[in-house]
Amino acid sequence: MSDLITTVVQSLGPGAMLAMFALGLVLIYRSTGVINLAHGAQASLGALLYWDAVVNWGIPSIVALAVAVLGSGLVGALIHVAVMHPLRDAAKLTQLIGSIGVMIVVQSALLLTYGSTTRTVPALLPSGTVGLPGGATVGADRLWLLLIGIGVTTALWATYRYTSFGVRTAAVAENAVSAAALGVSSTRVASANWFLGGCLAGLAGAMLAPVAGANIVTLNALLVPGLGAALFGGLLSFPLTLIGALVVQVVQAIASENIDVRGIAGIASFAIIVVLMLVRGSAIPERGFVGMRLPSLGSGRIGWWAVLWVGVSVAFVVNGDPEWVDAVLTSMIIAIVMLSAVVITGYAGQLSLAQFSLAGCGAYIAVQLSQRFDVPFPVLLLASAALTIPIGLLLSIAAMRMRGASLAVITVSFAVALYAAVFSQSQIQSVPSPSLAGWDLSPIIYPERYLALATAVFVIAAVLAANLRRGATGRRFVAVRGNERASAALGIRVGLVKATAFSIATFIAALGGVLYVFRSPSVEFGGFTFESSVEVLAWTVIGGLGFIAGPLLGMGFAPGGIGTQLVETIIGGQSSWLPLIGGIALLATVVLNQDGIASVLLDAARPVRRRLRRGPSSTPGHEMPSQPAQEPSASAAHSLEPETVTASKPSAKPARHCLPLEVRGVSVSFGGVHALTDVDLALEPGTVHGLIGPNGAGKSTLLDVISGFVSPRTGRITLGDQGLGPLKPWQRARIGIGRSFQSVELIPDLDVEDNIRVATESSAGPTLLRDLVLPSRRDLPPAAREIVRMLDLEGDLHRRVGELSFGRQRLAAIARALATDSQVILLDEPASGLDDTERRELTRAIRLVAHGRGIGVLLIEHDVDLVLGTSDVVTALDFGKVIASGSPEEVRASPEVIASYIGRGADDPNVQGEGAVAK
Numbered sequence: 050m051s052d053l054i055t056t057v058v059q060s061l062g063p064g065a066m067l068a069m070f071a072l073g074l075v076l077i078y079r080s081t082g083v084i085n086l087a088h089g090a091q092a093s094l095g096a097l098l099y100w101d102a103v104v105n106w107g108i109p110s111i112v113a114l115a116v117a118v119l120g121s122g123l124v125g126a127l128i129h130v131a132v133m134h135p136l137r138d139a140a141k142l143t144q145l146i147g148s149i150g151v152m153i154v155v156q157s158a159l160l161l162t163y164g165s166t167t168r169t170v171p172a173l174l175p176s177g178t179v180g181l182p183g184g185a186t187v188g189a190d191r192l193w194l195l196l197i198g199i200g201v202t203t204a205l206w207a208t209y210r211y212t213s214f215g216v217r218t219a220a221v222a223e224n225a226v227s228a229a230a231l232g233v234s235s236t237r238v239a240s241a242n243w244f245l246g247g248c249l250a251g252l253a254g255a256m257l258a259p260v261a262g263a264n265i266v267t268l269n270a271l272l273v274p275g276l277g278a279a280l281f282g283g284l285l286s287f288p289l290t291l292i293g294a295l296v297v298q299v300v301q302a303i304a305s306e307n308i309d310v311r312g313i314a315g316i317a318s319f320a321i322i323v324v325l326m327l328v329r330g331s332a333i334p335e336r337g338f339v340g341m342r343l344p345s346l347g348s349g350r351i352g353w354w355a356v357l358w359v360g361v362s363v364a365f366v367v368n369g370d371p372e373w374v375d376a377v378l379t380s381m382i383i384a385i386v387m388l389s390a391v392v393i394t395g396y397a398g399q400l401s402l403a404q405f406s407l408a409g410c411g412a413y414i415a416v417q418l419s420q421r422f423d424v425p426f427p428v429l430l431l432a433s434a435a436l437t438i439p440i441g442l443l444l445s446i447a448a449m450r451m452r453g454a455s456l457a458v459i460t461v462s463f464a465v466a467l468y469a470a471v472f473s474q475s476q477i478q479s480v481p482s483p484s485l486a487g488w489d490l491s492p493i494i495y496p497e498r499y500l501a502l503a504t505a506v507f508v509i510a511a512v513l514a515a516n517l518r519r520g521a522t523g524r525r526f527v528a529v530r531g532n533e534r535a536s537a538a539l540g541i542r543v544g545l546v547k548a549t550a551f552s553i554a555t556f557i558a559a560l561g562g563v564l565y566v567f568r569s570p571s572v573e574f575g576g577f578t579f580e581s582s583v584e585v586l587a588w589t590v591i592g593g594l595g596f597i598a599g600p601l602l603g604m605g606f607a608p609g610g611i612g613t614q615l616v617e618t619i620i621g622g623q624s625s626w627l628p629l630i631g632g633i634a635l636l637a638t639v640v641l642n643q644d645g646i647a648s649v650l651l652d653a654a655r656p657v658r659r660r661l662r663r664g665p666s667s668t669p670g671h672e673m674p675s676q677p678a679q680e681p682s683a684s685a686a687h688s689l690e691p692e693t694v695t696a697s698k699p700s701a702k703p704a705r706h707c708l709p710l711e712v713r714g715v716s717v718s719f720g721g722v723h724a725l726t727d728v729d730l731a732l733e734p735g736t737v738h739g740l741i742g743p744n745g746a747g748k749s750t751l752l753d754v755i756s757g758f759v760s761p762r763t764g765r766i767t768l769g770d771q772g773l774g775p776l777k778p779w780q781r782a783r784i785g786i787g788r789s790f791q792s793v794e795l796i797p798d799l800d801v802e803d804n805i806r807v808a809t810e811s812s813a814g815p816t817l818l819r820d821l822v823l824p825s826r827r828d829l830p831p832a833a834r835e836i837v838r839m840l841d842l843e844g845d846l847h848r849r850v851g852e853l854s855f856g857r858q859r860l861a862a863i864a865r866a867l868a869t870d871s872q873v874i875l876l877d878e879p880a881s882g883l884d885d886t887e888r889r890e891l892t893r894a895i896r897l898v899a900h901g902r903g904i905g906v907l908l909i910e911h912d913v914d915l916v917l918g919t920s921d922v923v924t925a926l927d928f929g930k931v932i933a934s935g936s937p938e939e940v941r942a943s944p945e946v947i948a949s950y951i952g953r954g955a956d957d958p959n960v961q962g963e964g965a966v967a968k
């Protein structure tokens with residue numbers, strides 16, 4: 050019992066310092082929405098500065114502490130000014146990668162300066178012991194640490210609650226734009242918070258150093274328990290973070306003392322993070338908005354010249370200097386793991402910081418298999434990669450519940466736990482030399498053969514990944530990466546897509562891992578650290594995260610690889626600088642051009658390739674809209690009066706038998722807000738049903754309820770005879786409920802045609818295997834082509850979404866919603882942002898879809914005249930209640946509708962919803 054008390058009390062002091070560390074994370078997150086992955090490196094900086102100041106400069110320890118704290122704080126401010134401020138509007142993914150760059154730079158600079166040994170640091174606090182009730186004793190320094198921790202937490206809490214600095218920070222965090230309007234400089238406030246956050250990391254590092262020694266690797270690993278504590282406080286509350294840190298530290302200590310599993314402390318903090326994330330649901334609140342630009346993606350087309358180039362250069366190397374064979378081999382194997390990062394993070398947008406650890410799992414499994422079974426090496430390679438997939442699937446389960454920063458946190462702590470529990474514990478094991486059908490592949494005797502094997506594996510994996518990118522599976526990856534909600538509304542099973550992406554990426558990573566360890570007859574796993582995983586991602590980003598060529602362009606940074614060899618042969622030595630150079634290159638990449646070297650090269654090559662392609666026979670303008678197609682649409686554009694459109698009915702496709710949609714008694718509330726109260730609505734096939742009402746009336750909410758994104762408190766929705774209650778959004782999409790969103794939610798990385806194609810092929814069944822081998826790009830179905838023609842989008846089909854004007858983007862989004870084989874279509878303010886011509890095309894298309902194809906269209910529109918002129922039936926909402934329903938004339942004449950639109954003519958669309966805030 051007294052043992053337990055001693056353990057608990059002993060760990061409270063370090064726990065309080067973990068709290069300092071975690072509070073720094075919270076400060077930075079609260080003010081700028083960034084999870085600072087460099088925080089552990091900053092704590093190392095504090096510890097080593099303190100050690101240097103006391104031991105080498107001989108200054109008093111309290112001054113040394115100030116030096117350490119301020120030094121780390123200044124680095125924090127510098128991170129903000131040089132990296133995070135330029136990235137303030139970048140996607141969350143890019144910001145996180147930026148903080149990874151900082152981590153690599155700080156850590157490798159520290160390793161260059163101080164080396165990796167543990168420094169013994171003289172005590173800062175009073176030594177001696179204090180007796181506890183029950184006869185146990187505890188070091189006085191531990192109690193001091195606890196007191197300091199409580200004091201700092203209280204001071205922070207009071208500062209952020211009561212001072213104007215705290216108020217300004219809150220204002221900036223809430224809304225940087227309106228804070229700026231009040232004269233608060235969000236830049237300065239953010240810099241100050243990064244400075245303070247850095248000070249706290251430095252303080253934690255310096256104060257922990259006398260207790261545990263100053264060691265870069267150990268202190269960097271503070272990141273995981275620190276994140277656990279910060280999550281305990283919801284990345285918001287200071288006192289809860291303190292409590293969280295004490296709990297994490299105590300749990301780790303008790304687990305290490307009582308559970309005889311090595312690396313248990315690492316597992317414990319991973320488990321705490323998993324539990325916290327599951328309990329808190331979405332875990333880290335996402336501040337980012339959709340539509341921020343992600344690293345751009347390559348087309349997935351591999352020219353035969355690229356394969357030839359890789360083949361020839363490797364063949365050239367194979368016949369040369371053995372040192373070069375070795376270097377290229379190292380890089381090539383790492384490139385395979387980097388390819389897995391392209392698939393999971395580039396294509397599917399899931400920030401996994403565990404790819405090299407997954408490679409380690411594959412290697413571990415292969416070594417175990419090789420001890421028990423005598424199989425040819427390629428069989429071993431494939432079997433162990435396949436057996437690693439379930440581990441990747443575990444991560445995909447996490448990714449189904451969380452995204453962005455939360456996923457990064459889970460994967461990084463997974464990597465740390467794996468290292469602590471498995472890789473750092475495993476003994477050196479000897480493995481048989483690889484061979485294939487009696488052909489010795491031994492990397493020691495025949496390194497060139499092993500290099501040929503690794504190159505073949507890379508090329509095959511690259512071709513498969515590229516096929517994937519071009520096929521339906523890859524389009525779904527890209528859709529999910531761009532916007533999960535919009536993907537679900539297209540009928541895409543987001544969870545399944547993530548599971549697929551993780552499976553494939555894990556398989557590829559494991560291939561690399563097996564090749565990595567079998568290079569040596571005696572295998573060890575000490576290299577599979579989370580830092581290596583992070584670095585593998587970093588090099589991929591430098592090369593080009595969205596490009597198959599990215600790994601080839603970034604693989605030189607791998608230690609012992611091509612870069613090392615280059616530096617050593619050209620400059621002679623000093624390859625220990627390579628990690629630092631890699632970190633700086635990563636920072637330059639994310640700040641200057643987040644797309645990486647591959648995109649720069651492609652851009653440079655584009656004019657050349659265009660000139661090459663422009664032979665004498667071909668015409669220059671290759672993106673011409675087809676002439677005959679324009680004819681009918683141009684002539685039809687004249688027939689905009691509703692009468693004429695109705696008259697064109699016979700010429701359109703014969704009506705199908707679509708199903709009616711019924712909404713009965715639906716109520717929705719968000720907290721105290723009654724967004725919808727007892728709403729009834731019947732959407733008949735073949736009609737346009739207008740939904741009007743001021744801003745905040747509940748129109749978008751009604752669409753969200755119908756398409757399954759919001760569950761109603763009461764009420765029932767049916768399509769034909771089928772109740773929609775239990776169906777998820779993607780299932781509703783597949784039974785025929787199509788929708789558009791109020792904000793344009795196209796997939797920015799695909800061209801218009803692929804955006805539409807994604808919608809039409811979402812229910813095409815299992816296509817993965819076919820996509821890997823023979824990616825399909827089926828023609829758009831006839832219905833979709835008809836819509837494209839009606840909306841006059843043919844000339845834009847092969848443009849990327851970003852190249853289109855806002856109005857054209859909107860039309861494309863609507864075409865996508867209309868292109869599916871829908872029973873009903875829900876359009877949320879489709880005409881906003883369109884000019885007059887586009888509006889006319891749009892209304893004509895809507896009426897054709899309804900009257901010609903028999904689909905029920907629910908049309909929310911701001912422009913009352915447009916709705917009343919287009920719709921057959923109109924429902925008016927106000928404050929979540931139906932205030933009128935009937936023909937356009939009836940609704941226009943309804944006293945309630947007139948009352949709710951009082952103060953302006955019904956024909957002025959721009960002044961609706963006074964005071965109400967549009968969601």
Ligand code: ADP
Nearest residue numbers: 719722724743744745746747748749750751968
């Ligand atoms: P409309 O589309 O008619 O402008 P909305 O359906 O967007 O209106 O919003 C209806 C009401 O519900 C508004 O008061 C809005 O603030 C509120 N609301 C909508 N979505 C949410 C949400 N996710 N959380 C809280 N309140 C919401």
Ligand code: MG
Nearest residue numbers: 748749791968
């Ligand atoms: Mg709305």
